[in-house]
Amino acid sequence: MSDDRRTVAELDERGLLELIFPRLGPDGALVGPGDDAAVVAAPDGRTVLSIDTLVQDQDFRLDWAGGYRSSGFDVGWKCAAQNVSDINAMGAVPTSLVVSLTLPGTTPVGWVEELADGLRAALQELGADRCGVVGGDLGKGPVIVVTAAVTGDLEGRAPVLRSGARPGDIVAVAGTPGRAAAGLALLEKAPDYAALPPALRRLTGLQSRPVPPLAAGPLAARAGVHAMMDISDGLVRDAGRLARAGGVALDLDGALLRDFEAELRPAAELLCADPRNWVLGGGEDHGLLAAFGPESELPEGFHAVGSVQAGAPAVTVDGAVPEVLGWDHFRG
Amino acid sequence: MSDDRRTVAELDERGLLELIFPRLGPDGALVGPGDDAAVVAAPDGRTVLSIDTLVQDQDFRLDWAGGYRSSGFDVGWKCAAQNVSDINAMGAVPTSLVVSLTLPGTTPVGWVEELADGLRAALQELGADRCGVVGGDLGKGPVIVVTAAVTGDLEGRAPVLRSGARPGDIVAVAGTPGRAAAGLALLEKAPDYAALPPALRRLTGLQSRPVPPLAAGPLAARAGVHAMMDISDGLVRDAGRLARAGGVALDLDGALLRDFEAELRPAAELLCADPRNWVLGGGEDHGLLAAFGPESELPEGFHAVGSVQAGAPAVTVDGAVPEVLGWDHFRG
Numbered sequence: 244m245s246d247d248r249r250t251v252a253e254l255d256e257r258g259l260l261e262l263i264f265p266r267l268g269p270d271g272a273l274v275g276p277g278d279d280a281a282v283v284a285a286p287d288g289r290t291v292l293s294i295d296t297l298v299q300d301q302d303f304r305l306d307w308a309g310g311y312r313s314s315g316f317d318v319g320w321k322c323a324a325q326n327v328s329d330i331n332a333m334g335a336v337p338t339s340l341v342v343s344l345t346l347p348g349t350t351p352v353g354w355v356e357e358l359a360d361g362l363r364a365a366l367q368e369l370g371a372d373r374c375g376v377v378g379g380d381l382g383k384g385p386v387i388v389v390t391a392a393v394t395g396d397l398e399g400r401a402p403v404l405r406s407g408a409r410p411g412d413i414v415a416v417a418g419t420p421g422r423a424a425a426g427l428a429l430l431e432k433a434p435d436y437a438a439l440p441p442a443l444r445r446l447t448g449l450q451s452r453p454v455p456p457l458a459a460g461p462l463a464a465r466a467g468v469h470a471m472m473d474i475s476d477g478l479v480r481d482a483g484r485l486a487r488a489g490g491v492a493l494d495l496d497g498a499l500l501r502d503f504e505a506e507l508r509p510a511a512e513l514l515c516a517d518p519r520n521w522v523l524g525g526g527e528d529h530g531l532l533a534a535f536g537p538e539s540e541l542p543e544g545f546h547a548v549g550s551v552q553a554g555a556p557a558v559t560v561d562g563a564v565p566e567v568l569g570w571d572h573f574r575g
Numbered sequence: 576m577s578d579d580r581r582t583v584a585e586l587d588e589r590g591l592l593e594l595i596f597p598r599l600g601p602d603g604a605l606v607g608p609g610d611d612a613a614v615v616a617a618p619d620g621r622t623v624l625s626i627d628t629l630v631q632d633q634d635f636r637l638d639w640a641g642g643y644r645s646s647g648f649d650v651g652w653k654c655a656a657q658n659v660s661d662i663n664a665m666g667a668v669p670t671s672l673v674v675s676l677t678l679p680g681t682t683p684v685g686w687v688e689e690l691a692d693g694l695r696a697a698l699q700e701l702g703a704d705r706c707g708v709v710g711g712d713l714g715k716g717p718v719i720v721v722t723a724a725v726t727g728d729l730e731g732r733a734p735v736l737r738s739g740a741r742p743g744d745i746v747a748v749a750g751t752p753g754r755a756a757a758g759l760a761l762l763e764k765a766p767d768y769a770a771l772p773p774a775l776r777r778l779t780g781l782q783s784r785p786v787p788p789l790a791a792g793p794l795a796a797r798a799g800v801h802a803m804m805d806i807s808d809g810l811v812r813d814a815g816r817l818a819r820a821g822g823v824a825l826d827l828d829g830a831l832l833r834d835f836e837a838e839l840r841p842a843a844e845l846l847c848a849d850p851r852n853w854v855l856g857g858g859e860d861h862g863l864l865a866a867f868g869p870e871s872e873l874p875e876g877f878h879a880v881g882s883v884q885a886g887a888p889a890v891t892v893d894g895a896v897p898e899v900l901g902w903d904h905f906r907g
Contacts, residue, residue, distance in 0.1 A: 273621060273734075274665075274734050274736065277737075277820075278665070278734075278736050278737050278738075278804075278820075279625065279661045279662075279664035279665055279737070279804050279805050280623045280624060280625035280661045280662055280664070280665045280667070280725075280727065280734075281623070281624045281625065282621050282622070282623050282624070282665070282729070282734050283621065283622050283623075283624055284620065284621060284622075285617035285620055285621055285622045286620055287620075288616065288617055288618060288620055289605060289614050289615065289616060289617055290614070290615050290616075290617045290622040290726060291612045291613070291614050291615075292612055292613045292614070292615055292671060292673055292709065292710065292724070292726060293611065293612035293613065293673060293710060294673040294674070294675045294710065294711060294712050294722070294723075294724050295675070295712050296675040296677055296712050296714050296720075296722065298677055298714055298715065298716040298720075300717075301714060301715050301716060302714070329611045329612045330611075330612055332611035332612070333606075333610070333611055333612045333614070335612075339624060341624055341625060341626040341724055342626070343626045343627065343628040343722050345628055345630055345720060377624065378624065378625060378626065379626060380626050380627050380628050380722075382628050382630055382633060382634070383630065383633050384630040384633060384718065384720065385632075385717055385718055386716065386717055386718075388628075388630075388677060388716060388720050388722075390626070390628065390675050390712075390720075390722040391626075392624070392626050392673055392724030393612075394622060394624060394726075395612065397614070402605075402606050402610075402614050404606065404610055405609075405610050405611070406610075472610075472611050473611050488609075
């Protein structure tokens, strides 16, 4: 948190913007922040576009049960990460973010400054070199809501859709499903955040500041991947979407999934949980789920986890329907 | 309101999306809704981009003092209108919207369906022919928050910035400043909405469903306008921004502004208000404020309201500093 002890209600909109924008770094736009709209280059004549929202007490908490407080930095990071992940899933490269902040008047100015720092840090550290914050909107509301829209550049390639999986394809993931869900369980259920050993705090860190594998999307596109999507609501639920979009069945291989469980075991033991549920049902890691042709050499960062089969859209693990479902925003 | 009596908590995310998307009409995208991101054409190699948010009880009310209820249709319309207005202000043409909805679980499904109808109707009726809803995001929260990001096409022209006003320029507006503010005052202060005469209900309609002059932005750009912006926070406040951006002073002509006051007089008499305050301070009409060269013939839809002068950035009316300020999101 910065030293600024004021609340946002003590500044006018312009004053707050003047604090935020210098922290966001270079924007890389043809027309950057400060006008009615930004202008962003779209070199191949197309723009990839997506939008994602984080809501206080839904997607992050200012106070978790075990004592952790989501910082503005965490929320800024997570906002950038989940947005650029959608661009990654199309095989594209992120080119700009616009960010809308809805804030209670009591929000500390320092929290908002940290949010700007988190946005910038995520874009830099995740490797979104061409992407800056090119504009935004500020308003008041009863809880913090952070929405960003993101643009991307396909660099002349075809967009990678969810619908291209074919029987015989290799199902693969980039990233490590389950970590963010384990981190979420620790934040919600571990009695004392400050007493967690470093390996478990690392998992909570990946819930707060997910690390989507940004190189992997364009690499997969160049390698001719058949179908791809962001894993944001859980491996099984998102695999179901890939299956429905392609009109195919996906069978995941329990032995291959076991690799992801190993590092989750200490957290699972602490919470008497089954690490497989985190791997199968946990969202928010923002890894990629993809289907590659049977002869493909998987690009760097991808690991095979199953196969595509002919048949009615379904997801199985070793041939059986798993119980775990994953995240739905309304059913929770 | 539709006949659907369910709340959004009774549907899952997919069920709700399946109700919304068919109502949105053609999306006009290269890749439309349903994948991780949309792909939108950017024929001249650039994309104009902006984002804007509406928050319940800040930007609209489900229950106004006089008994009016903002419908989902109103909120969808307003969301589309204020977003495309930012594109208009750059001299560009809107090409796509992505919309993020944050909804309490108790929100009626019919309200959300109406919101989709309002988005579609606004895009059609405002003349945003190339613009459809190409994607979105759904989540839960304590109040309704609707955020849209919008893209636009400059059609090969230079973007019109706020910064180009020069001494000697004609200050002009497109649209009719003050109507939406008069409508807001009526919604907040008139004792019985249902008893308002049609002319006053028309003003409340323009607060709920503003009509930005979408043809005017590209027309002004083609006519070589020097500077332009959306009037969203009030004529004086926004004129101050144009003045600061250009390093010039703007003097508005009271006699010319009087034309906008005439139709506001019945509302002003009912509420014992000064219609000039609405013209000078009222936002949300989403007209355009522009500076044209002294020899320019103003394009259709624009009316001269003053002149640009050398000097420190300031806004005056007939040479005097007006008291009215306009809207600030945090100071209110």
